Amino acid sequence: MTKNYVHATENPLTPAHEDYLKAIYLLAADGEPVSNSALAQHMGFAAASATNMVKKLAELHLVTHEPYRGVELTDMGRQVALEVLRHHRLIELFLHETLDMSWDRVHEEADKLEHVISEAMEDAMAAVLGNPTIDPHGDPIPSKEGHIDKTPGFLLTSAPIGETLRLIRVLTQDPDRLCYLGSLGLYPDTPVILRERAPFNGPLLLEVQGQPHALAFEMAEQLQVVVTEPTPA
C-alpha cells in the first residue's frame, strides 16, 4: 500500500556532502553555530565554496543556516555526520587491528573509505572487531543508532603532578606527530606520570613505562588523560 516512510527524497549525498556534514559536526563540539570561515578552513576550500555547499545542505534539511550567523546541524544532519564518523573510526580501527597498519596512516585511508563502504561491510567490520567503541586514537566510535560517548578526563597540560595517569585519547591526526608519540610509547591506555611542568608553557617531564621524556607543551595539549584510581584489592 502506501510507503511507510515520511519523505523518502532518496539519498543523493555525495562524499562532498558527507565531508561537510562531518566537518560541521566536529567544529560544533561546543554547541555554537559554525562560522562559514571555520568551515571553509577546515575543508581546505575557499569561503565561497563552503557557502555554496551550506546552501545545498540547508535545502536538504541537513543544516539550518541563518545567513551571516553560522550553520548548525539538524537532527537528520547530525545523524548523517555520526554515521560518517562511525565509518571513519571503525575503518581506522579495522585497518590498525586487522591489517596491522600503523596508527599514523589510518586516518588518511579512512577519509577516503568512509564514503564508499556498504552497510554490510560496516556491520562485518564491527562484528569482527567485537562492536568496539574506541578507535586507535581513543576517539569514540558512534553506535549504529547514533549514540556517542563523551570522552572523560582532561588535557595532560592540566594534569596533577606525581599521580599515575592513563592516556585515553590523542587529539592530533597528524602522521608525524602520531609517529613521534608512538616512538615514546604514548598510545591510548598507556600509564603516564607527569613529573614536572616547566613554566611559560615549557616542556612537560613525563615518565612513560619507566622512561623519562620531555614533551613539548603543544604536544601535551593534544593528549587527554584520566587519573588512574589505585586499583582496589
Place this chain on the structure above:
Amino acid sequence: MTKNYVHATENPLTPAHEDYLKAIYLLAADGEPVSNSALAQHMGFAAASATNMVKKLAELHLVTHEPYRGVELTDMGRQVALEVLRHHRLIELFLHETLDMSWDRVHEEADKLEHVISEAMEDAMAAVLGNPTIDPHGDPIPSKEGHIDKTPGFLLTSAPIGETLRLIRVLTQDPDRLCYLGSLGLYPDTPVILRERAPFNGPLLLEVQGQPHALAFEMAEQLQVVVTEPTPA
C-alpha cells in the same frame, strides 16, 4: 639534479578513467580491438560518453584509438588496468575471507573500493591473505608486477561425461546466479561429475558432493572446469 623519470605528467586518473581501462582490458580478452559500442554497453553509458573518454585516454597514451576501428590498451594502459583488477580481486577475496562476506556481495563492494585503497592497504591485504593468486570466483589476481595467470580448463558445457571434474572458475558476477550456484555447493575447487547433457542446449545433469542437480545450459556456460587427474598414491 635532474629528475630521474621520463615524463612524470603526474597521475590524474579518476575512478572513471580506471573503470574504462578495466573494461577495455576485460573486453579485449581475445586480443581484438574493442568497439566503441561494446565499451559503452559494458560501462552502461551512452556511446558518445565512451567516445569522449576514449579520446582522453588516448591523449594520456593509455590507449590507441583509430577512429571507427576500436580501442586497444597501450602497455601503460594495460599496467593501470591490471593494477585496478588486482585491487578489485584482492578486495573481493579479503572481504570474503576476512570479513566473511558471501561471494555474491563482494563484487559490488570491490567495484567501489578498488579506486580508493592505497598501496599500503593493498600490500597489507595481500600479506594477510598470503599473496593469493585467485579470488573467490576463481578469477586470477594479477601480481604487483602486472603478471596474470591464464585460467586453464574449459567450459562445463564442453566437458566430458562421467569424468571427475573440478570447478575452477565462475564467470558470472550476478549476485542472484552466484547465490544459486552457492546453494548447489558450486564454489571453486568443488569436484563435479557431468552425468548427462540434454540436447538442444538443454539442462546438464550434474553430481555435486553426491547430490544430483539439473543445471541450465546458460548457467553451465559460466562454469570453467578442469578434468581431475586420478590422484596417484
Place this chain on the structure above:
DNA sequence: CATAATTTTTAGTCATGGCTAAAAATTGTA
C-alpha cells in the same frame, strides 16, 4: 557614530563526465 577591516554572500568561470540529437563514416544488402 563614522569609517575601516573583516566576513559572508553573490556572480560568474571552469573541468569533469554524464546526456541527447544530429552528422558522418562504415557496413550490409539488393
Place this chain on the structure above:
DNA sequence: TACAATTTTTAGCCATGACTAAAAATTATG
C-alpha cells in the same frame, strides 16, 4: 554500385563542486 542500416563521432547541454573577484553585510576601532 546504390542505398539502407548501423556504428561512431561531433556538437551542444547539464549537474557537480571547485575557483576568483566583487558586492554586501557585519564587526571593530578611533
